[in-house]
Amino acid sequence: MNYQVELVARAFYDAEHEGSSWDGESESLKQEFRGYARNAIDLLSEDIGVLLMALERASAEERPSGARVAA
Numbered sequence: 001m002n003y004q005v006e007l008v009a010r011a012f013y014d015a016e017h018e019g020s021s022w023d024g025e026s027e028s029l030k031q032e033f034r035g036y037a038r039n040a041i042d043l044l045s046e047d048i049g050v051l052l053m054a055l056e057r058a059s060a061e062e063r064p065s066g067a068r069v070a071a
Helices: 003-016 027-062
Strands: none
Touching: 003 027
């Protein structure tokens, strides 16, 4: 799985489904959000780096110390 796509998909999901768990969602819903993420990444092209850095920082702040996100 492309880590960038997963990171953006989770951010979109969190924005729409505040308080719900990505890990508990169906694979079909996850695929829908991954599609949105791929489109956003394609549209942002070179500017995606700034977004990914911000999402990476936010994701690291949410994870317990020493935990890693599986790609």
